[in-house]
Amino acid sequence: MAHQALPLRRYLATNAVVLAPPFVGLAGLWWHGDLALRPALIAAAGIGVVTILLLQRYLGALGRFARFVSELSGDQEPVMPRLKFAPATEELAVAAAILASGWRRQRASIDNLAASAQAIVDGLPDPLIAVDRQRRIVRSNRAAVALLGPVVAFRDLSTVLRYPALLSAIDTLLSVTDGNFHGPDHVAVDLMLPGPPELDVIAHAQRLPRAAADGSLALIVLHDTTALRRAERMRADFVANASHELKTPIAGLLGFIETLRGPARDDAAARERFLGIMAEQADRMRRLVDDLLMLSRIEQHEHARPDAAVDLGRVLAGVGDLLQLKASSRKVTLELAVEPTLPAAVGDYDELTIVFQNLIDNAIKYAKPATTVRVTARPAGEDRVSVAVADESDGIPAAHLPRLTERFYRVDTARSRQLGGTGLGLAIVKHVVNRHRGRLEIQSTPGKGSVFTVTLPAAISQK
Numbered sequence: 235m236a237h238q239a240l241p242l243r244r245y246l247a248t249n250a251v252v253l254a255p256p257f258v259g260l261a262g263l264w265w266h267g268d269l270a271l272r273p274a275l276i277a278a279a280g281i282g283v284v285t286i287l288l289l290q291r292y293l294g295a296l297g298r299f300a301r302f303v304s305e306l307s308g309d310q311e312p313v314m315p316r317l318k319f320a321p322a323t324e325e326l327a328v329a330a331a332i333l334a335s336g337w338r339r340q341r342a343s344i345d346n347l348a349a350s351a352q353a354i355v356d357g358l359p360d361p362l363i364a365v366d367r368q369r370r371i372v373r374s375n376r377a378a379v380a381l382l383g384p385v386v387a388f389r390d391l392s393t394v395l396r397y398p399a400l401l402s403a404i405d406t407l408l409s410v411t412d413g414n415f416h417g418p419d420h421v422a423v424d425l426m427l428p429g430p431p432e433l434d435v436i437a438h439a440q441r442l443p444r445a446a447a448d449g450s451l452a453l454i455v456l457h458d459t460t461a462l463r464r465a466e467r468m469r470a471d472f473v474a475n476a477s478h479e480l481k482t483p484i485a486g487l488l489g490f491i492e493t494l495r496g497p498a499r500d501d502a503a504a505r506e507r508f509l510g511i512m513a514e515q516a517d518r519m520r521r522l523v524d525d526l527l528m529l530s531r532i533e534q535h536e537h538a539r540p541d542a543a544v545d546l547g548r549v550l551a552g553v554g555d556l557l558q559l560k561a562s563s564r565k566v567t568l569e570l571a572v573e574p575t576l577p578a579a580v581g582d583y584d585e586l587t588i589v590f591q592n593l594i595d596n597a598i599k600y601a602k603p604a605t606t607v608r609v610t611a612r613p614a615g616e617d618r619v620s621v622a623v624a625d626e627s628d629g630i631p632a633a634h635l636p637r638l639t640e641r642f643y644r645v646d647t648a649r650s651r652q653l654g655g656t657g658l659g660l661a662i663v664k665h666v667v668n669r670h671r672g673r674l675e676i677q678s679t680p681g682k683g684s685v686f687t688v689t690l691p692a693a694i695s696q697k
């Protein structure tokens with residue numbers, strides 16, 4: 235610690251002020267003849283030496299006190315100096331130390347508050363930026379940095395968000411006329427962040443009732459609505475697709491009704507043929523509506539996992555019996571291989587029947603005539619079972635595989651329609667498998683065939 239000595243002139247002046255009264259007294263005594271010169275000089279010398287010595291110590295103590303007080307404002311608590319030669323300063327030093335420790339405690343709690351405020355802001359999942367009256371960035375959170383890259387404080391907001399619509403909305407929010415804010419204290423602006431990945435975002439800007447201690451006057455929160463928009467688009471697509479699927483058979487039915495009422499009214503043979511086609515169309519509509527209802531029912535319960543023990547051998551045998559006729563009509567051989575040690579699956583009997591009915595129906599439907607559809611059920615690992623449905627067909631081009639389980643998605647729409655498909659089968663399969671906490675894997679080799687494998691939790695893991 236630098237020793238801060240009292241400046242020489244002040245030191246001399248202090249000594250002079252203290253020594254002046256005794257010296258003047260001695261001079262007076264000598265002047266009036268009450269004291270001889272020699273004793274007067276000796277007394278003056280004695281007083282001078284003692285006073286200077288005592289004063290030096292006193293001034294030293296004062297200097298230490300001054301240093302101590304100035305050090306109290308630092309980060310570290312200084313050691314209390316020896317102040318014996320200046321008793322009052324000792325008390326002052328103690329009082330100052332108490333004051334400083336109180337101030338230090340308060341500063342720590344303010345630092346704490348500031349840190350927890352930043353922690354809360356950082357913990358928000360949505361990016362947040364606070365700007366001051368001049369639209370300069372005052373603070374930002376971790377999500378903002380993750381989305382926008384480094385956000386430099388005290389730069390204009392446009393350095394990170396260069397969207398004219400947002401900037402002018404914030405300018406309006408912060409504009410003051412006659413010392414008052416006008417207009418709403420909140421604006422929401424739709425933005426498209428180019429990415430990648432491209433994001434749909436709503437920027438909510440909120441003006442605070444008054445500027446915060448750090449100068450923040452408006453908060454901008456970016457809320458990612460990409461998933462919401464995508465879901466909205468999917469729902470709109472779904473409704474459009476479903477209506478389109480229903481429109482075709484309805485138009486067919488209306489056409490035939492018209493014909494039966496008019497030109498074919500008295501043609502018994504045509505009537506018979508048309509009624510057959512109408513029944514087919516009506517059946518197609520029924521299947522479509524049944525599938526849609528089933529899909530929505532499964533989706534509603536997707537979060538609840540079914541927990542019965544299901545004998546997959548029995549399920550597959552049932553489905554095999556049901557589809558045997560269809561297979562024979564296409565000269566397709568249905569081969570069922572269930573390992574004797576196969577444990578039960580954890581699930582719902584009816585829903586798993588629907589899954590394998592769809593997969594085996596597809597395999598028979600899309601297989602080349604006079605080929606074999608092989609269904610193999612075996613344990614998979616310690617606590618799972620798998621069922622593979624393999625066909626010999628033209629296969630599915632790889633580009634289609636990721637989208638195959640989307641509603642109404644077909645590789646060849648005309649062919650699927652002609653084969654009586656609604657395009658909802660694999661969507662239903664995927665949702666049921668999800669509800670069972672299982673997996674659906676699709677492998678396909680163009681020109682050879684496809685294998686659809688469903689893996690489900692086995693009942694043994696529950697014991």
Ligand SMILES: Nc1ncnc2c1ncn2[C@@H]1O[C@H](COP(=O)(O)OP(=O)(O)OP(=O)(O)O)[C@@H](O)[C@H]1O
Binds near residue numbers: 601627638643645656
């Ligand atoms: N085993 C398969 N081989 C070749 N293509 C298949 C196979 N399984 C499904 N696909 C293709 O996937 C599409 C979707 O199948 P999905 O089962 O969802 O619909 P679908 O069979 O057309 O109608 P349905 O709702 O009556 O089952 C089919 O249209 C077809 O193009």
Ligand SMILES: [Mg+2]
Binds near residue numbers: 592595596655
């Ligand atoms: Mg199908």
